[in-house]
Amino acid sequence: MTRLLTRTPRLRPRTRLFNELFDAPQESEPTVWSPTLDVTETSDAYRVALDLPGLSREDVTLTFEDDILKISGERALPQQDTDPQYHRLERWQGRFFRRLRFGDGISPDGIKARFTDGVLNIFVPKTEERQPRRIAIE
Numbered sequence: 001m002t003r004l005l006t007r008t009p010r011l012r013p014r015t016r017l018f019n020e021l022f023d024a025p026q027e028s029e030p031t032v033w034s035p036t037l038d039v040t041e042t043s044d045a046y047r048v049a050l051d052l053p054g055l056s057r058e059d060v061t062l063t064f065e066d067d068i069l070k071i072s073g074e075r076a077l078p079q080q081d082t083d084p085q086y087h088r089l090e091r092w093q094g095r096f097f098r099r100l101r102f103g104d105g106i107s108p109d110g111i112k113a114r115f116t117d118g119v120l121n122i123f124v125p126k127t128e129e130r131q132p133r134r135i136a137i138e
Helices: 013-022
Strands: 037-041 045-051 060-065 068-075 094-101 112-116 119-125
Touching: 060 119, 068 119
Parallel strands: none
Antiparallel strands: 037 045, 045 119, 060 068, 068 094, 112 119
16 A cells, blocks of 8 residues: 655754744734745845745835834735636735844845845845954054
8 A cells, every 4th residue: 555645844954043043933923825035145235035926016015123024915816807716726825924033233224125027135234333344463
């Protein structure tokens, strides 16, 4: 008899650590799905990229408060003139919400976001104190 196994992918230790550092608890926000994202860091900023195909900038809300970047929105079912008979629905619909905690050293006034081709790109600059400095040796 063939056994059917459902496996949950294991996170690499580095991925788990990254998630613990950046994902803030989402205790009170009702959500249906969470968009995938990438966070990269350079010496002067963090860059966040979220995949949000089928959405527009009006569907997404972006706020920064208490060192937490909050990204939320909603993807509605497509409106059709007739009563549709769906045979398969694999794309997530409904509310989504993500939080990223950056801690001290972020310049909130310099945060910029651009929505292009279904990808939300967010630039989060670091403050001068947070950036590495080269020290001259005498």
